[in-house]
Amino acid sequence: xxxxxITEKLKDILQSASDDAETAExxxxxxxLQTELGLSSVDMLYMVIAIEETFDIRFDxxxxxxxxxxxxxxxxxxxxxx
Amino acid sequence: MENVFTTDREKFRxxxxxxxFDRIVYYNSVGEMWENCVxxxxxxxxxxxxxxxxxYEQLEEQASxxxxxxxxxxxxxxxxxxSYDFVKAYLAIVTSGSTAVIxxxxxxxxxxxxxxxxxxxxxxxxxxALSEKLATVKAAAPQFPxxxxxxxxxxxxxxxxxxxxxxCVVMFTxxxxxxxxxxxxxxxxxxxxxxxxxxxxxxxFGQRYMLILPLSHVFGLIRNLMTCLYTGSAMxxxxxxxxxxxxxxxxxxxxxxxxxxLAEMALTLSRKFGRNMLGDDLKYIICxxxxxxPYLIEEYPKMGISLLAGYGLTESANLVSGxxxxxxxxxxxxxxxxxxxxxxxxxxxxxxxxNMMDGYVGDEAENAAAYEDGWFKxxxxxxxxxxxxxxxxxxxxxxxxxxxxxxxxxxxxEARFNTPAFIADTQxxxxxxxxxxxxxxxxxxxxxxxxxxxxGDVKEYITKELEKIxxxxxxxxxxxxxxxxxxxxxxxxxxxxxxxxxxx
Numbered sequence: 001x002x003x004x005x006i007t008e009k010l011k012d013i014l015q016s017a018s019d020d021a022e023t024a025e026x027x028x029x030x031x032x033l034q035t036e037l038g039l040s041s042v043d044m045l046y047m048v049i050a051i052e053e054t055f056d057i058r059f060d061x062x063x064x065x066x067x068x069x070x071x072x073x074x075x076x077x078x079x080x081x082x
Numbered sequence: 083m084e085n086v087f088t089t090d091r092e093k094f095r096x097x098x099x100x101x102x103f104d105r106i107v108y109y110n111s112v113g114e115m116w117e118n119c120v121x122x123x124x125x126x127x128x129x130x131x132x133x134x135x136x137x138y139e140q141l142e143e144q145a146s147x148x149x150x151x152x153x154x155x156x157x158x159x160x161x162x163x164x165s166y167d168f169v170k171a172y173l174a175i176v177t178s179g180s181t182a183v184i185x186x187x188x189x190x191x192x193x194x195x196x197x198x199x200x201x202x203x204x205x206x207x208x209x210x211a212l213s214e215k216l217a218t219v220k221a222a223a224p225q226f227p228x229x230x231x232x233x234x235x236x237x238x239x240x241x242x243x244x245x246x247x248x249x250c251v252v253m254f255t256x257x258x259x260x261x262x263x264x265x266x267x268x269x270x271x272x273x274x275x276x277x278x279x280x281x282x283x284x285x286x287f288g289q290r291y292m293l294i295l296p297l298s299h300v301f302g303l304i305r306n307l308m309t310c311l312y313t314g315s316a317m318x319x320x321x322x323x324x325x326x327x328x329x330x331x332x333x334x335x336x337x338x339x340x341x342x343x344l345a346e347m348a349l350t351l352s353r354k355f356g357r358n359m360l361g362d363d364l365k366y367i368i369c370x371x372x373x374x375x376p377y378l379i380e381e382y383p384k385m386g387i388s389l390l391a392g393y394g395l396t397e398s399a400n401l402v403s404g405x406x407x408x409x410x411x412x413x414x415x416x417x418x419x420x421x422x423x424x425x426x427x428x429x430x431x432x433x434x435x436x437n438m439m440d441g442y443v444g445d446e447a448e449n450a451a452a453y454e455d456g457w458f459k460x461x462x463x464x465x466x467x468x469x470x471x472x473x474x475x476x477x478x479x480x481x482x483x484x485x486x487x488x489x490x491x492x493x494x495x496e497a498r499f500n501t502p503a504f505i506a507d508t509q510x511x512x513x514x515x516x517x518x519x520x521x522x523x524x525x526x527x528x529x530x531x532x533x534x535x536x537x538g539d540v541k542e543y544i545t546k547e548l549e550k551i552x553x554x555x556x557x558x559x560x561x562x563x564x565x566x567x568x569x570x571x572x573x574x575x576x577x578x579x580x581x582x583x584x585x586x
Contacts, residue, residue, distance in 0.1 A: 013354075016350065017347075017350055035552075038519060038563065039562070042486050046350065046351065049324055059324060
């Protein structure tokens with residue numbers, strides 16, 4: 001799976017947890033998860049669980065709050081899938 | 083007295099299975115309750131954690147070898163993450179005639195000793211996983227007794243049967259004013275809270291619980307752990323919330339105690355992946371610690387799960403009311419539990435009862451503010467309907483209760499953002515986005531004189547600096563939006579900020 005495909009799937013995950021129809025459009029590599037997308041700690045947990053289900057990967061025991069931007073998450077998934 | 087409400091426990095009878103209702107009895111102390119549990123459920127699994135199962139008998143055997151380490155009549159601070167070891171140590175302390183002061187495991191190391199002193203602890207019982215947090219204790223008081231809870235004594239000691247009025251636990255709370263303090267609950271209060279957890283739940287004995295809440299919170303300690311043990315149920319300890327759904331698939335819980343934000347997340351995930359992520363065995367979600375949306379109460383029964391909402395406080399040993407008829411009255415937090423008196427004064431709920439705390443430990447000013455004529459003033463605005471169902475209509479004062487149940491005191495967070503010299507003042511508040519999402523937001527007023535010489539976009543510079551501070555806060559206190567104002571806040575005659583109330 002290439003970076004563009006991962007990006008689209010991650011946008012889909014974040015959109016599914018949001019009532020804001022424009023969430024997916026706002027997701028750029030540099031978009032900040034907490035301050036720009038407004039993700040709470042529970043939203044971050046949702047994201048991690050949904051990513052694990054979707055991509056069939058396991059997150060390491062890092063705290064979910066260690067991701068700052070949307071691009072950080074895409075890169076993490078990309079490395080996990082290698 | 084006018085306007086005093088009480089509830090007879092018979093009001094809950096129609097909602098419990100007939101054979102179970104009469105098994106709901108009261109004990110004089112946690113020790114007496116625990117002795118009975120061990121006798122009645124000896125060979126049943128009590129706790130499942132980290133790949134191991136412990137029966138009631140095994141848990142008692144191991145707790146009995148810890149009891150001598152705590153003595154009697156002591157106040158023992160317990161610093162331990164959610165684990166079997168926590169359960170064992172907590173039980174050993176409160177059934178040895180001592181009092182457990184439950185410290186949140188995420189407490190910053192520099193705060194551990196201060197909390198022990200403020201809450202009058204004589205010793206600190208700790209799990210080795212958190213031993214790096216003991217440095218300040220060792221430096222400040224080298225003689226202060228430290229007990230590693232994984233090291234048993236040479237001899238065992240039997241349960242001590244405390245009196246109902248003897249102190250049992252001290253729990254951390256932001257309370258109605260937001261300043262951290264310790265609520266002292268006696269044995270009667272803890273037993274009341276434990277028993278209250280049984281009312282209105284059709285089948286509550288011999289269940290399978292999964293623990294995802296912190297045991298340092300009353301909802302986790304009393305409604306989840308204590309009611310689980312009282313009913314001879316088994317509790318699986320989920321070590322990491324991100325593994326929750328994998329753990330559910332293995333353990334197959336029948337009851338889960340959770341905050342609304344997590345219940346909502348589980349619903350969204352179930353929809354996204356087209357299957358019930360909570361497992362087909364789950365029958366009840368006990369939901370509280372924050373406002374429960376009627377939407378959740380209506381949606382969960384479609385998956386065969388009853389979502390039962392309730393209302394409680396740390397000061398009331400968690401449970402004040404529970405809703406056995408959530409679907410019929412989805413806006414209500416339920417019927418007040420028995421052995422309490424409720425009074426509504428100018429809309430605010432005042433409480434007396436067997437479940438109420440004995441007061442905040444060593445905090446006369448807070449106690450003076452919290453009580454009036456012996457009534458505890460909750461700070462919550464309520465109404466009661468003709469059927470005796472309670473409704474929360476608002477939260478008085480400034481506390482922000484987030485969807486995940488965390489209480490945020492704006493003043494506490496603002497103090498952190500106010501530290502740079504170039505910040506004149508800040509306001510932290512709850513806002514609601516056009517899509518309905520509730521967030522914690524920050525507005526800051528810069529101090530222009532301190533910003534001379536900053537090159538480039540000043541607002542961008544300030545935002546970046548505030549983001550750095552934001553990153554150092556505990557996750558639940560972090561703000562999701564930062565705005566830099568061009569003007570000061572609106573102020574009261576005494577120059578206090580006129581607070582936003584965007585979500586009331």
